[in-house]
Amino acid sequence: MHIYLTDQPIDVAAVLASVQDxxxxxxxxxxxxxxxxxxxxxxxRLDYEAYDVMAIRQMEHVAGQAQEKWPMLRQVAITHRKGxxxxxxxxxxxxxxxxxxxxxxxxCQYIIDTIKQVVPIWKKEEYEDGSVWVAAHP
Amino acid sequence: MKLKIALFGIAKEIVGSASLDLDTPDQQSVAGLMNQLRTQYPALRELSSLAIAVNSEYAADEYQLQERDEVALIPPVSGG
Structure with missing residues (x-):
């Protein structure tokens, strides 16, 4: 599996190339x-904050769970941006x-849905007149 | 024992710091720590959810914390 967290723009073509099989x-x-x-x-704009070491660990878990559920999976790649x-x-x-x-x-759907539930990454939406941590309050 | 707790997102804003040094009983569970934090910082009670991570994994309520554990407070995640 190919799991990354980066503060640089994501090279989508490189992620795609990494699952070629x-x-x-x-x-x-x-x-x-x-x-x-x-x-x-x-x-x-958005500001993403991550608990880096745990975010990578949890993304690895999600990819591993997908491999258990779909044993025919050949390659899995997840790259998440922060900053x-x-x-x-x-x-x-x-x-x-x-x-x-x-x-x-x-x-693919399982992986993105589960990432949104468990990976410790937080998104702050910046508006013209304020900002909010997404999903923080009911 | 003394615990150092890493804080992120809205939890960091509520506490006003990226990490918190906390005196806590030597026999302290995750649930006990959560209660202690919610008492000290009532705004934490208003969050949609709150979890504690120990050594980069989500910790169960009954887990007994150790001083050497890497502890983090996990407010509602919103990645993706």
Whole structure:
């Protein structure tokens, strides 16, 4: 598995290349990008903070769980960005390769959904008139 | 014992520091530490969720903390 946390722009092509596998007939990719609005407020940028060592460990766990659920998985790559991101920037890339496409969709979705639940990374949305830590309060 | 607790995101803002040195009973569980922190910083009670990580893994409520543990307070995550 190829797991990275970086404060530099993510090279999506490099993440895709890392899951290339001669036994795979499918590569599925999820790319999370920074949107310009949230619950009706205009977002000007995002600040991502990470507990680096634990974030990498938890991303490894998520990839490992996906490999248990989909034993046919050939390669898994996850790269998450941290630091200041502007509108349109790539925040996260998940890529998987599998022999057939159905498993690649399912595994990719499982990985991004689980990342959002367990990986210790925090997103602060900056608006023109303030900022909010996303999901902090009910 | 003395614990050093790493803080992130909104928990860092609530406490006002990236890490917290805390005096806590020698026999302290994760649940006990959570209660101690919520008493000391009531704003932590208003969060959607709160977890404690020990040595980069989520810790169960009954885990008995050791002074050498690397402890972190994990407010609601929002990566992706």
């Amino acid at each position: 001669d036994g795979a007939g499918a590569v599925n990719t999820f790319i999370g990008t920074v949107r310009n609005q949230s619950t009706g407020r205009r977002v000007v 200041r991101l502007e509108i349109g920037d790539v925040a996260v890339v998940v890529a998987v390769s599998t022999p057939h496409r159905a498993d690649s969709f399912a595994a």
